[in-house]
Amino acid sequence: MTRLTEAALGSLPAAVGRPRYDRAALRTGIVHFGPGAFHRAHQLPVYDALNAAEPRWGVVGVSLNSRSVAEALNPQGGLYTLALLDAAPSFEVVGALRRVLAAGEGAAILEAIAAADTRIVSSTVTEKGYCLTADGSLDMGHPAIVHDRVGEGAPQSLVGWLVAGLAARRAAGAGGLTVLSCDNLADNGAKLGRAVAALAATRGDDLAAWIEGEVRFPSTMVDAITPATDDALRERVREVAGVDDAWPIQRERFWQWVVEDDFAPGARPDLAATGVTLTHDVRGYELAKLRLLNGAHSSLAYLGIERGHGVVAEAMRDAALAGFVERLMREDIAPLLTAPVGLDVSGYIAAILERFSNPAIRHQLIQIAADGSQKLPYRLLDTVRAARAGGRSIERLAMPIAAWLRFVERGEGVADPLAAKLVGRPAREVLGLREVFGELVDDAVFVETVLAAKPL
Numbered sequence: 177m178t179r180l181t182e183a184a185l186g187s188l189p190a191a192v193g194r195p196r197y198d199r200a201a202l203r204t205g206i207v208h209f210g211p212g213a214f215h216r217a218h219q220l221p222v223y224d225a226l227n228a229a230e231p232r233w234g235v236v237g238v239s240l241n242s243r244s245v246a247e248a249l250n251p252q253g254g255l256y257t258l259a260l261l262d263a264a265p266s267f268e269v270v271g272a273l274r275r276v277l278a279a280g281e282g283a284a285i286l287e288a289i290a291a292a293d294t295r296i297v298s299s300t301v302t303e304k305g306y307c308l309t310a311d312g313s314l315d316m317g318h319p320a321i322v323h324d325r326v327g328e329g330a331p332q333s334l335v336g337w338l339v340a341g342l343a344a345r346r347a348a349g350a351g352g353l354t355v356l357s358c359d360n361l362a363d364n365g366a367k368l369g370r371a372v373a374a375l376a377a378t379r380g381d382d383l384a385a386w387i388e389g390e391v392r393f394p395s396t397m398v399d400a401i402t403p404a405t406d407d408a409l410r411e412r413v414r415e416v417a418g419v420d421d422a423w424p425i426q427r428e429r430f431w432q433w434v435v436e437d438d439f440a441p442g443a444r445p446d447l448a449a450t451g452v453t454l455t456h457d458v459r460g461y462e463l464a465k466l467r468l469l470n471g472a473h474s475s476l477a478y479l480g481i482e483r484g485h486g487v488v489a490e491a492m493r494d495a496a497l498a499g500f501v502e503r504l505m506r507e508d509i510a511p512l513l514t515a516p517v518g519l520d521v522s523g524y525i526a527a528i529l530e531r532f533s534n535p536a537i538r539h540q541l542i543q544i545a546a547d548g549s550q551k552l553p554y555r556l557l558d559t560v561r562a563a564r565a566g567g568r569s570i571e572r573l574a575m576p577i578a579a580w581l582r583f584v585e586r587g588e589g590v591a592d593p594l595a596a597k598l599v600g601r602p603a604r605e606v607l608g609l610r611e612v613f614g615e616l617v618d619d620a621v622f623v624e625t626v627l628a629a630k631p632l
Contacts, residue, residue, distance in 0.1 A: 180419040182253045185269065192257075192417045193268030197227045199253075202234040204274055205445070207288045207341075209334055210301040211237030211245050211276055217402040217427035219298065219358060221258060223272035225450045233445050236288045237276040240301070240334070246276040248422035257413045257424040261403075261536035267416050282330040289341030290348040295443050297338065298356040299368075305334050306361065306371060314371040325378050335371045342376070342391060343383055352390025352440040358398050358433075362462055365436060369393030394436035395458045399465060401537055402427040430531050434461040453518060460516030467509050468521075469528050471555040472501050476532065477544035478579035479632050481589075487540055492533040500572070500632055502529060508572050512562040546591040548580050549598065549612045557613065560622060570625055578629035581606055603627060 178184050185194050206223065208215060215237075223233045237254075239245045249256060254273035260266045277284050289297055299305070307318040314335065315321060323329075324336030331337045338355060345353065355372070357364035372393070376384040403426055413424045435447060437454040448454050455461065473488070479500070480491035492498045505525045515521045531537075556577060563570050584590050584598040584606065592598055598606055604627060608617050616622045 177414060177420045178418070180252050180255050180257065180269065180417070180421045182255065184419050185255075188269065188417055188419070191267070193266070195224060195227070195269065195271030197231045197271075199231075199271050201231050202227060202271075202274065203232040203293050204236050204288065204291065205233045205293055205443075206235045206296045206298060207238060207285075207294055208235050209238045209240065209297070209299040209337065210305070211235075211239055211273065212300060213405065213425050214398075214400070214402050215300045215358070216256060216270065216273070216425045217258060218398055218400045218431055218433065219300075220270050220272045221268075221431075222433065222447065222450045222452060223445070224270050226445050226447075227272055229449070230446075232293065232443070233272065234274045235272050236274055238278075238285055238288075238337070239276055240279045240337070243278045245423070246278050249273065249276055252422060257417060257419075257421045259409060259412065259424060259426040260429045261426055262429045262534055263536065265536060267413065269417075279330060285337065286341055286344040290344040290350055292348075292350045294345075294350070294353060295440070296354050296356055296445070297341065298358055299334055300358045301334050303359060303361045305359070306368060307333050307335060308367060308371065312363070312367045312370075314374040316374075321375065324375060327379075335368075335375050338368075338372050339376045339379075339383070342372070342387055343379075346383065346386050346390075351442065352392070353442075354392045354394065354439045354444070356394060356396060356435070358396055360398065363395055363459070365393040365395035365438075390440065392438050392440045394438040396436065397434040397458055397461045397465060398432070399469070400427050400431040401531070401539065403537065428531060428534055428537050430527060432465075434458055455516060455518060457516040460514065461519060464513055464515065464519060464521070464524060466554055467513060467556075467559050468505050468525060470551070471509055471559065472505050472528060472532070473544050474548070474551060474555050474580075475501055475504060475576035477541045478548075478576050478583050480541050481545060481583060482579055482631050485541060487538050488532050488544070489535045489537065489539075491541060492529070497632060498529070498533075500575075501532075504572050504576075508563065508568075508570075509559050512559055512566065512568075542589045545580075545583065545589070547593065548584070549592050549594040549609075552577065552580060553612065553614070557616065560616065564619065564622065570622065571629070574622075574626045574629040575632060578603070578626050579631065581626070582631075 226233045307315050309315045320333035323332045357368045413421045434453045436458045476491050485491040581603040587599040
């Protein structure tokens with residue numbers, strides 16, 4: 177079968193979308209570290225939409241730990257197929273990715289960052305890729321950071337590459353740019369900016385001062401469920417598009433990208449025109465996602481497992497459970513949120529419920545249930561604290577917490593760093609763990625309400 181390439185675009189079926197611009201005229205405006213599935217499912221389609229109006233936002237990807245993406249997509253000219261999953265899936269070929277560089281191509285990476293056309297350097301490298309300590313500062317003892325402080329050979333960390341790239345950019349006289357973290361890390365831009373400044377300061381020159389004056393590090397929030405690519409997806413693309421794609425990507429149709437409106441002077445992409453939310457309150461959106469979406473997800477997981485369900489969409493077909501989760505969001509969580517300007521909370525809840533009900537996404541409840549001791553403090557317990565402080569009922573909030581306690585007491589399928597303290601232990605004993613519940617262990621109303629909560 178013909179491989180997906182530029183030459184094959186013209187023969188694609190009409191139902192398959194394709195780039196609506198001349199890729200030969202596309203300029204590189206973005207360098208992205210970590211061109212994995214999420215970046216290709218989430219940010220690159222946004223850039224594709226931008227390029228239809230202004231073809232200057234092509235992307236050079238940088239893969240620091242593997243050559244697999246480069247080997248799969250460079251022979252395709254960076255093209256790949258995106259499947260949007262819902263009751264009626266659709267397929268489109270994304271063209272914004274021009275090429276993928278690997279760590280062994282250090283000179284080309286620095287050249288791309290230093291190029292005058294480059295206006296954004298972005299990243300999706302997961303939280304551990306930032307080499308931070310528990311308090312969010314740069315870990316100067318991390319082996320990769322120790323190597324990058326010495327400065328011999330190619331950098332080994334994202335922060336090291338950014339410092340080296342910004343030094344090259346200053347030397348080239350190309351001016352400042354925007355460094356855009358797209359990882360699920362609270363205050364991601366601020367933390368990355370501090371880490372870059374800390375490493376730059378060890379150089380003994382004035383690079384850190386130049387970065388402070390010329391470079392911006394806006395924070396972001398990203399959201400889109402992106403299941404892993406499998407052979408079934410590859411075969412579906414062959415059937416629908418009539419081409420062989422080495423690495424197609426799939427995601428739910430919904431996506432959300434919230435970006436702090438703090439860009440370096442000069443040309444910048446019109447992200448808002450594509451549906452991206454520009455704001456000065458990213459944290460407000462983060463809290464809404466954490467407490468509404470993630471809190472409801474965990475509630476569905478523990479209550480749904482008790483009711484014999486396996487995946488989220490199946491749990492949402494349980495009318496009693498779906499109704500409970502909606503009431504939890506609308507009546508118990510939403511009233512305790514301070515919504516950021518621009519967020520329609522009621523509409524956001526409706527979108528969450530629709531996403532949970534998507535039959536094309538098979539999100540396992542047992543996966544969501546993992547690491548409950550780490551997730552519940554932020555997803556549900558902070559809302560409990562706010563409710564107690566405001567004198568509000570916590571009876572409904574107590575039910576998923578009680579379901580988690582029964583889940584860990586049973587022990588089946590529990591994956592948690594505190595498993596030794598959780599599995600097989602009675603609920604009252606677990607409720608005494610300060611590393612999970614904090615000061616709530618001393619709140620008799622909370623403890624007794626959770627203990628009294630029955631299965632749905």
